[in-house]
Amino acid sequence: MDGFAFDREGLRLAIALGIGLLLGAERERHKGEGPTRGAAGIRTFALVALAGGIAMAVGGGVVLAAALGFVALAVLAAYVLGDRTDPGLTTEVAVVVAFLLGALAQREPQLAAGLAVVVTILLAARERLHQLVSRALTEQEVHDGLLFAGAALVVLPLVPDERIGPYGVFNPFAIWRLVVIVMAIGGAGYVAVRLLGARVGLPLSGLAAGFVSSSATIAAMGAKARATPGLRTPAVAAAVFSTVATVVQMVVVVGATDRRTLGELWPAMALAGVAAVAYGAVFGLRALRDEAADHHEPGGRAFEPKTAVVFASTVTVILFVSAALNDWLGSRGVLISAAVAGFADTHSAAIAVAGLAAAGRLEPADAVVPILSAFSTNSVTKMVLAAATGGKGFAAEVWPGVIATAALAWAGWGLGG
Known part of the structure; x- marks a missing residue:
């Protein structure tokens, strides 16, 4: 029974890690290079999503809330200290979403994985969505x-x-x-x-x-x-x-x-x-x-x-x-x-x-x-x-x-x- 539980929890943590890698791979392409590069890439997203999964698996709601607060503060600091030529919040919000999806994967892994795909599509379709809303419609x-x-x-x-x-x-x-x-x-x-x-x-x-x-x-x-x-x-x-x-x-x-x-x-x-x-x-x-x-x-x-x-x-x-x-x-x-x-x-x-x-x-x-x-x-x-x-x-x-x-x-x- 313990081995079965370990395998199940390990699989759900692996799903959380996969969600972070998926979102992070898309964001890495838009991160840029040099001093103005974005603060979050594939490694950050992977770790944040895994942290959400671990927090949910280890401590439930209390630990999850504390970890989410830390992630939110880190995201806020990155936004304040980052490149001000791009005032968008897409990457910062995506980091928080990655954390929550990692946590959700411990309860509803299929739903979390599906939502991760949808979020990645939204992130990748940035230019097309902007053109659709501002020009085509x-x-x-x-x-x-x-x-x-x-x-x-x-x-x-x-x-x-x-x-x-x-x-x-x-x-x-x-x-x-x-x-x-x-x-x-x-x-x-x-x-x-x-x-x-x-x-x-x-x-x-x-x-x-x-x-x-x-x-x-x-x-x-x-x-x-x-x-x-x-x-x-x-x-x-x-x-x-x-x-x-x-x-x-x-x-x-x-x-x-x-x-x-x-x-x-x-x-x-x-x-x-x-x-x-x-x-x-x-x-x-x-x-x-x-x-x-x-x-x-x-x-x-x-x-x-x-x-x-x-x-x-x-x-x-x-x-x-x-x-x-x-x-x-x-x-x-x-x-x-x-x-x-x-x-x-x-x-x-x-x-x-x-x-x-x-x-x-x-x-x-x-x-x-x-x-x-x-x-x-x-x-x-x-x-x-x-x-x-x-x-x-x-x-x-x-x-x-x-x-x-x-x-x-x-x-x-x-x-x-």
């Missing part, structure tokens, strides 16, 4: 980034996670999480346009974001098309490609829940996928030919809080109406329940129905109609969001693809049956 984009960080990292953890109100459908945490998701999808599309151009960036981001939420993607792309009419074609392609993701994800979740149900559902999803891919390809090719789209700066804001709030509000209303209908109609079987649930999320409804089949409470063949009902009602939600966020023009181009996907899903079921 506009003041509005920086403001929007801070707004999103506040919504995701400050507000979201503070929002209560409990159901309140009529029918218990209003969950502040779940609603605000939807706001964050829509803002993130819109931001991803904005970045994709900046990096890849609208012709390629928007359709790719729409396909990827569709695996998170196709409805949210359609809302975000509708807002983008409204803000910048010149980007409507690639935005429509992104919206329709998000429906491709819905079909793929449906196949995956149903197959993971009950393969027999997937066997019955497969013809419907195959035709639905063909419809979504074909319609998306039409607008994808139109977007690729629209060279003017790449000359349009992404309009609006990087993160659209208004669109996100509209989406979350719409979903909340749909949930409330669905719950009221369910309460009014009563429990009349799987079909009504799945159709009502599909307004909010088609995949959760499909999983629930496939789960009944897997448990033997429903025949796989009988699970197809409830799943397709949820798929269809979710299509209605997408159409409502397309009109609400993108306007008549955007909706007129998105609706045929959504309708065709749902219609061919039912056609596939009819042919398969």
Whole structure:
């Protein structure tokens, strides 16, 4: 047991030393030479991180606090007596971080090692980060980034996670999480346009974001098309490609829940996928030919809080109406329940129905109609969001693809049956 403990503690101290060497190697490259060279290099960082690890391993909190105080005083002295032509505090702060990471490695070695890599990347990317913030990003984009960080990292953890109100459908945490998701999808599309151009960036981001939420993607792309009419074609392609993701994800979740149900559902999803891919390809090719789209700066804001709030509000209303209908109609079987649930999320409804089949409470063949009902009602939600966020023009181009996907899903079921 003692040997095991020694080996474990020795390994964690070795991790602390490795953290110091990693940070110190990066700082050594920026240390300089001669009388103006920096005070801390690879040896200093290695010793400081190891000291943090030893302090935590030997004495716990009291020794750690004393050692941290000594390191802080040494860093302060080095800063006061050092080269004043560079007033930055990066190296000095990094020394303290190295000490704390060395101490953290004694409790959470994996977390400490991961954080050390992140810190090293931040230190090494100094010039690129400065150029990004001061030159590449506009003041509005920086403001929007801070707004999103506040919504995701400050507000979201503070929002209560409990159901309140009529029918218990209003969950502040779940609603605000939807706001964050829509803002993130819109931001991803904005970045994709900046990096890849609208012709390629928007359709790719729409396909990827569709695996998170196709409805949210359609809302975000509708807002983008409204803000910048010149980007409507690639935005429509992104919206329709998000429906491709819905079909793929449906196949995956149903197959993971009950393969027999997937066997019955497969013809419907195959035709639905063909419809979504074909319609998306039409607008994808139109977007690729629209060279003017790449000359349009992404309009609006990087993160659209208004669109996100509209989406979350719409979903909340749909949930409330669905719950009221369910309460009014009563429990009349799987079909009504799945159709009502599909307004909010088609995949959760499909999983629930496939789960009944897997448990033997429903025949796989009988699970197809409830799943397709949820798929269809979710299509209605997408159409409502397309009109609400993108306007008549955007909706007129998105609706045929959504309708065709749902219609061919039912056609596939009819042919398969």
